Amino acid sequence: MRTGLRTEIILSISLLLAAAPLFAGFLLIKxxxxxxxxxxxxxxxxxxQLVAAGVDEPLRATGLASDLEIRVASxxxxxxxxxxxxxxxxxxxxxxxxxxxxxxxxxxxxxxxxVSPLVMExxxxxxxxxYESYRLFFNSNKQSYIDLSTPLWIGxxxxxxxxxxFSLESLHQRVQQSQRLTLFxxxxxxxxxxxFGVYLLNRNVVRPVRQLQQATTTVAAGTLVPVTVSSGPGExxxxxxxxxxxxxxxxxxxxxxxxxxxxxxxxxxxLARARDDLVRSEKLATVGHLAAGMAHEIGNPLxxxxxxxxxxxxxxxxxARDLVERSLTETGRIDQLIRELLEYxxxxxxxxxxxxxxxxxxETIEMLRHQGQFDSVEIDDQCVADGCLVNMDRSRLMxxxxxxxxxxxxxxxxxxxxxxxxxxxxxxxxxxxxDSGDGIDPDVAKRxxxxxxxxxxxxxxxxxxxxxxxxxxxxxxxxxxxxxxxxRGACFxxxxxxxxxxxx
Numbered sequence: 304m305r306t307g308l309r310t311e312i313i314l315s316i317s318l319l320l321a322a323a324p325l326f327a328g329f330l331l332i333k334x335x336x337x338x339x340x341x342x343x344x345x346x347x348x349x350x351x352q353l354v355a356a357g358v359d360e361p362l363r364a365t366g367l368a369s370d371l372e373i374r375v376a377s378x379x380x381x382x383x384x385x386x387x388x389x390x391x392x393x394x395x396x397x398x399x400x401x402x403x404x405x406x407x408x409x410x411x412x413x414x415x416x417x418v419s420p421l422v423m424e425x426x427x428x429x430x431x432x433x434y435e436s437y438r439l440f441f442n443s444n445k446q447s448y449i450d451l452s453t454p455l456w457i458g459x460x461x462x463x464x465x466x467x468x469f470s471l472e473s474l475h476q477r478v479q480q481s482q483r484l485t486l487f488x489x490x491x492x493x494x495x496x497x498x499f500g501v502y503l504l505n506r507n508v509v510r511p512v513r514q515l516q517q518a519t520t521t522v523a524a525g526t527l528v529p530v531t532v533s534s535g536p537g538e539x540x541x542x543x544x545x546x547x548x549x550x551x552x553x554x555x556x557x558x559x560x561x562x563x564x565x566x567x568x569x570x571x572x573x574l575a576r577a578r579d580d581l582v583r584s585e586k587l588a589t590v591g592h593l594a595a596g597m598a599h600e601i602g603n604p605l606x607x608x609x610x611x612x613x614x615x616x617x618x619x620x621x622x623a624r625d626l627v628e629r630s631l632t633e634t635g636r637i638d639q640l641i642r643e644l645l646e647y648x649x650x651x652x653x654x655x656x657x658x659x660x661x662x663x664x665x666e667t668i669e670m671l672r673h674q675g676q677f678d679s680v681e682i683d684d685q686c687v688a689d690g691c692l693v694n695m696d697r698s699r700l701m702x703x704x705x706x707x708x709x710x711x712x713x714x715x716x717x718x719x720x721x722x723x724x725x726x727x728x729x730x731x732x733x734x735x736x737x738d739s740g741d742g743i744d745p746d747v748a749k750r751x752x753x754x755x756x757x758x759x760x761x762x763x764x765x766x767x768x769x770x771x772x773x774x775x776x777x778x779x780x781x782x783x784x785x786x787x788x789x790x791r792g793a794c795f796x797x798x799x800x801x802x803x804x805x806x807x
Contacts, residue, residue, distance in 0.1 A: 328485035347469040351451045390470050397464040418452045447471035511539040527554045657692045667704040679718040686725040691732045691801035695779040703772045714740030737794040743787040
């Protein structure tokens, strides 16, 4: 598990802040300990010299020379002087042969260290220090002391050796107290610095970094929002500025990408329309060639047949005349098929005019009602009546409305409900015709606008009605679409570009 930035910085700062004063404090204690040890040595040297002078003084005054007299006088003087020193552990008096004449111990102690006879001959103060520096957590149980040895003189003649052991335990205690006090102040100082450091760290580093982290997470999720850092050093603000520049660059890049995607989608749609137009053009060309050939090869003989049948009809009986009438009806169907083929493949120019497509739709419904087509069909007109004007051939749009309305009637088998609705935006108006029939199967809906494709029974249509409707709407700059689910009716929507409002 990784630790956070704040934890690592706090630990690092705490160690650094604690190590510096701790090192300085114990270094100062070391220097103080060394100075105290030197003072203790000087103090011990002064005492032993004072004691030696006190022992020599009565001997010089009385002139005593025997060993017994020297011993008695020295013991009396030593007991008087040395008993008043609290830091003396023990003392002893040696003769010239380094034999112990007298000794006193005030507490348990290790034996004195042997002294070389050269000390007496040289007349120098001999010192031996046994001291181990006090450690905070590890301290030796060994006794710390100073052993001082000095010759005793009568005139220029040495008559003995005085040894005194001075305790250094008081020095240990002072050093121990100093170390504890230093450690206490270091801990208090460290706690104060850590608390203040945590506050500054949260304010100047952790909080801005977390803001940047949250902003980074937001950007990674797809929301390009700049970050606002209210506190922190200059580097944090520079990092926030760089982050905001990156967000701005990403926003610009996203907008540019979206524009490219939209452009590509438009291009794809244009290519799809061009492909459809090309396929339709190829079909039209095929149908045009077919229609032209049929019009030439079938039209003339068909016209002759119709003329002969009309002549023959006048000279026949009633029963035979009925057969001729039926023949004329069938030849009329052939003639109508040829005309529709010619209209689809090679439409003639039409006269454009401005009119309201909704009003034309209502006129078409009334015309079909007068012809008895919509007697059993309920019309639910929900179109908005404010009327947008379109510019196209009025009769051709009526042909579209007739075709769509009759298809709706056929889908409902002559009975049902047709809903009319309209919707407009800034540039176009959409008019929908929804029937209550069984709907159109999705596989059939894909091919519904193809020429010669029909879902009706044979003899009920040629599959050119919706293809002609699509051709008329496309040529006017609009579009026609089908929305249908099997069993839920079919909805044809015609979208046309309008030129102005009627009341504008």
